[in-house]
Amino acid sequence: MKPGKNMEYLIHPKSIALIGASSKHGKPGNTILYNLLKWEGDLFLVNPNEEEIMGKKVFNDIADLPPAIEMAIIALKAAASVAVVKECVNRGFKILIVIAGGFSEAGAGGKALENEIKQAAAEKGVRLLGPNTLGVFIPGKGPDTVFVDHGDIMFSSPGGITLISQSGSVGVEAPGAVGVIGWGLRAFVGIGNRADINEEDLVEFFSHDAGTRCLAFYLETFAHGRKFFEKCKEIVPKKPVVLLKAGRTDMAARAVASHTGKIMAASGRVLQGACKQAGIHLADDEEKLVDYSKILSQEPPACNPKVAIVTSAGGYGIIALDLLAGTRYLKLAAIGEETQKKLKEKAIPFASLNNPIDLTASVDNNMIAHTLDCLEDDPDVGIILTVIFFSTPNVDFHLIDVLAQHRKKTRKPLVVYTSYGPYTNERAHQLYDKGVTAFTSLRRAIEALDILAERGYFLSRG
């Protein structure tokens, strides 16, 4: 079977059957129904014991549904799911999402059940997501089968990141945490036990998806290993790929074995080598996974890794340099004489016009605009990192527009580190809403920039 077959129904099915739709608060079949009420398509609910839920008619039997439904969400326990999968396959449904745990991750009995559904689907070319998965969430007009709290508030407007996760919690909590400063999800796919659909199918599929600007993976084990890296290597020239591979240390490897029932193969060093060769950006925690995918989905690759730092506080300039010295790719740009002369025209006398450029606490919106313009013209500068404290007296929220305007015209990566006490997240999110990439810690900003330079390096290798 070609990986691509029927995969399109994963993100834009025209019809969905929710089998195990429930009126009982807290049940997955209830939460998923609640999510799908917002979805605009043909929704069919199935439950043998209900007539109507939330004002919608309920079918008592799968046999009563129209044929060839594009997506069936099976929100039943493991044992009950098996017969239903077979029935859905026989009815010619295109893609099935099996929510329940209690399959291969739960021992020999569950493994047998999983083999049954896997085989049933494979025989007819029906695609299967899961089991043991939160399913999919496609912000905007797509389906949402995620049956836990998941930051709806933040992700109602779609972005360019497709997140594929072997852990439901990581897939939901990591974007939820970064969402407070702005982050854009194109698609979430929980691969669960990947009885059928695995990370390789998804690389293949989303490489053709116009909405996906960056692919982010959380994996504890690989379905096949080498094949995943080969597929990534093919698409990396078009789209960046970030990977958080949990369980890369011996300490963690033993735990992965007990969590997923599979022994992980690659050690940390082997993994690093394979990623570098394939052009995959390796993240080592969940915050970096979302930060790296944020910057890669928003900023152009940094082909010139020389950074100009613009700050209103000398101390932060120095901390930035210490952090910069610890990166793998970033270098410090030399601010040219001509640029310094131009900078001087609007800077205050005390300002330091060498890199880091310290505009001092007397900085105002115009000085920042002028500085960014000057740096745009300096050929040695490849990347601009701007430190913005909204607490300095002559800077106000209109600076957000100044930065947004610069973002629109510049071809160089621009990243803001901002802090403003209790209003920090709010300001960072306002910047994000206007297309400006902002982080709320200097370390996060610089580590993300390093990845942008790594992207430039990967692309330059051809």
Added chain:
Amino acid sequence: MKPGKNMEYLIHPKSIALIGASSKHGKPGNTILYNLLKWEGDLFLVNPNEEEIMGKKVFNDIADLPPAIEMAIIALKAAASVAVVKECVNRGFKILIVIAGGFSEAGAGGKALENEIKQAAAEKGVRLLGPNTLGVFIPGKGPDTVFVDHGDIMFSSPGGITLISQSGSVGVEAPGAVGVIGWGLRAFVGIGNRADINEEDLVEFFSHDAGTRCLAFYLETFAHGRKFFEKCKEIVPKKPVVLLKAGRTDMAARAVASHTGKIMAASGRVLQGACKQAGIHLADDEEKLVDYSKILSQEPPACNPKVAIVTSAGGYGIIALDLLAGTRYLKLAAIGEETQKKLKEKAIPFASLNNPIDLTASVDNNMIAHTLDCLEDDPDVGIILTVIFFSTPNVDFHLIDVLAQHRKKTRKPLVVYTSYGPYTNERAHQLYDKGVTAFTSLRRAIEALDILAERGYFLSRG
């Protein structure tokens, strides 16, 4: 002069003269006046050209003030400050804070001015803070001379951390950023150009201050170097010291020289050695400075560095292990058979009772309470790290009280990593308000725990 002389007036003066009090919004002398209106003590305003500001009488001449005022804040430009310093010295004032920049950091002319005020104060044993400083902020009943936005909202209730900073911005912005998840300031002191009072005086003074549970330093250069380390070594058995030394890389060292007018001495490696010997915890960015001081001011030292991890999501358990493997001091605890037997009594069948203990998404408040009790009794466990997602369906905000109760009775360090989408900071702050140490990224939690284990190691050396 002994370092201790008159230093007590820095935090609890009974009388303050604000020289350069201003009615003009945006001027330091205006902002400081606004801050001091909340202060309960004898406040005298001085300005030759005003009669009354904000309803308070203004003195036109320092000569009209009562003698022996305990603190004078001089909010005038550099040149004008010199004569005023001399007058204050002659009037017998105890401690002077000179706000203005334009002294030694601004070249030879400024250096001469600085020498004048330094000498004038030294002759009569008057203490001088600054010049080129934000001064002091003592939440609660102390003075506040910080003339920029500085997270009042968050720090109105005092905590146990004394932050001494050579950079005003770092001193203000770093606590502002961490304040959203809870952080407790005892005292902020900006040392500025340290014409008189330097970091050594402050180590000495705050080592005797009952309110200070942890000392945190941001330094770009050392006043004398060795002496600071010696003083720290003396007090470390009583109180932990954290240091962010900016400019430890060559790249940054050159910038420090231009920022402070001084060449820094120690390279990164020399610094590490000196800190380890003195028992100082080294932070390498501003977030770590505040995180480390937070945990050290709240949790007991970890004399046994073996961690038990409690999670509701297997994936986060594995990420935690990968991060743990990268720490310097932390180890993984072995959960004893007896403990596992007790855990089983209340855990669900799918739960994994080996470390990391995965209570699964079915976790509820009682299971967590029970698990913490079991771990309290396990002699192999030295530290407890709990991952709390408030999104799991059977956990609610009462869990905060469960954790707070455990915090009260346990002798082991307890740290929570929590995430809850847009409500993450709020939940973390609620935990802080009840005495529970929480961080909003797994990495930050684990790096902070590593410092707690380092503290245990430093203390064990005797």
